[in-house]
Amino acid sequence: MKKWLQAFVASIQFLTRIPMPVQVPFTPEILKRSTVFFPITGLFIGLITWGAGLLFGSLLPxxxxxxxxxxxxxxxTGGLHLDGLMDTADGLLSGRTVERILEIMKDSRVGAMGVIVCFIVLLLQWSLVAALLEHDVWGLFIVLPFLGSRFAMVWAIAKEPHARADSGLGVLFHGIKGSYLVVSFLLLSFFAALALFADSAWLSPIGLLSGMEQWHLRPMIFLLLFLLVSLALSFLLARGISRKLGGLTGDTYGCIAELTLTLLFMAVVMNLNIQG
Incomplete structure (x- = not known):
């Protein structure tokens, strides 16, 4: 039990900058176990984001x-995943050999392609959040993309080999048990369902913004599609990058998280009848 509690704390400390009153050892065993809790860490980030939307949406346009x-x-996140996104973009879009791509990704300097891709991703995220706020559609369902994007990291770690067998922070996670992936998906499913239920049953009636009445799909159908899309994105992004590099790295895990987050946000917006 102690190791699982340490793994839970390690998940929060590794993926976020949320202050924690305790420190745990970042050993390979603890880090591997921590992947089980990645979706819960995503939930925390999503809840804080939801609260920020309620706050700033009431104060500003x-x-x-x-x-x-x-x-x-x-x-x-301290920009952790964005850093991985930029490094991965610099490498993959360089048109070089695999060996050279991995060298570029290790370079602490950011290239033009990394900046461009990061700008596009942030622009998309900003515009999607703004569209929801502009139409008073801001419910607890906002946590879903954060849940799914952190699960995508677990999928990538569990299903694809590591490109650098002897170096990099990502290698500490390599070799997690299949059961960790299953439990992580169950946690994703449970908290996604709980968020949708709480949004429709508890929060909307007391006046907190939701906008679920503007959904094209019913919450249960959307939940099933969300889980399927999360699995599909996890598979396609991880496999696509892995085939290019012969495996994944810590940077690519962050890249997968940011791309999945953005695409799942797009899925949420597309399910809302707010066009025009």
Whole structure:
């Protein structure tokens, strides 16, 4: 039990900048176990983001409010996943050999492609958040993309080999048990369902913004599609990058998280009848 509690804390400490009153050893065993709790860590980030949206949405117009929400999202992770996104973009879009791509990704300097891809991803995230705030559609379902994107990291770690067998922080996670992936998916499913239920049953009636009445799909159908899309994105992104590099690295895990987050946000917005 002690090791599992340490793994839970390690998940929060590794993926976020949320202050924790205790320190745990970042040993390979603890880090591997921590992957089980990645979706819960995503839930915490999502809840803080949801709260930030309620706060800034009540104080500012939608577009600047969305900018502050995005700042909170970045602060929660310290830009960890964005750094991985930029390094991966620099490498994969360089058109070089696998060996050279891995060298580029290890370079602490950021290249033009990394900056461009990061700008596009942040622009998409900002505009999607702003669209929701502008149409008063801001419910607890906002946590779903954060849940799914952190599960995508677990999938990538469990299902694909590591590109650098003897170096990099990502190698500490390599070789997690299949049961960890299963439990992680169950946690994703449970908390996604709980968020949707709480949104429709508890929060909307007391006046907190939701907008679920504007959904194209019923919550249960959307939940099933969300889980299927999360699995599909996890598989496609991890397999696509792995085939290019012959495996994955710590940077690519962060890249997968940011891309999955953005695409799942898009899925949420597409399910809402807010066009025009």
């Amino acid at each position: 939608p577009w600047p409010a969305a900018a502050f929400v995005l700042v909170v999202m970045i602060m929660m």
